[in-house]
Amino acid sequence: MNLSYERIELIPKYVFRTARTTSTTSESVIVRLSDGKIEGLGEADPSRFYGETADTVVAFLERMRPRIEHAKHESELMAELTSRGGTDDPAARAALEIAAHDMIGKRCGRPLYRFLGLNPTEAPVTMMSIGLDEPDVMLRKAMEASGFPMLKIKLDASTDLSIVSVIKEATGAAITVDANCSWSPAGAIERINVLAGIGVELVEQPVAADDIDGLRLVRYHTSVPIFADESCPTSAEIPIVADAVNGIVIKLMKCGGIVEAVKMAKMARKRGLKTMIGCMIESSLAITAAAHIAPLMDYADLDSGLLLKNDPFVGVDIDCGKMTLPKEPGLGVHPAAP
């Protein structure tokens, strides 16, 4: 098989700020695998928080190149990727694995969701994220997204919680909150008890990623479901966080691909945990890959393609949160018209 890739700059429409990061642009790597007849598309959206940059993605792809070029079929590459183990280079592995899945779907003439035995009409609606900003800007962004039945509001330790009730009243949307690790356990309990009064649906990652005892404390002193995101990159962390939270956030770019994401969803369900499929700053290519497995999830946050100024791909269609997947074989993703 042949490997080629291209580094691209994804530019968000607005500077996207969370308690952890501020993003003006984000460098991604688009991967193409080909056997001469069928081409598979993949995307890596590396995050420094999980130890990756576009440079480490490219280094990983070059390390894998001899094995990719030696493989006759994408299934050989899949076997190689899934048997590697380890948790390094998750976005780079995800890019190859997504491209291999695209090829598999195209080879058997089925959309990826059908190949995986999933019914796309069972996917939850996707929420839209409102980044951290001045309260008037956050309200304006929320109003612009008011067709969405659910909004995710990013908060940090300095945000006045009244913005949450202001947005809820102005839009009528269901509200989730993501603190991105920014609260102390005591501060989280205090804030989430206020958020409970506002009717917030769930709170993501209130405390530091490695503070599992803190998560557990928050869970047992509040009535709002608590989700682990940064605390739960892969299935290996599920047993560690299982009794400390009510749900987990699954992302292709932190877990390493579709096989691991499906494993996480099934494992979480078995342990009585709810699931959310989320994203980094990703184009519609990686977002569409995630949308194919959304039927396995309770919640979806796959808004990143909508937040880009220069989305280079078209795939899943999102209308007021409702996701409609292409019916073509594989991912069903194409380059956007120039």
Ligand SMILES: [Mg+2]
């Ligand atoms: Mg999060």
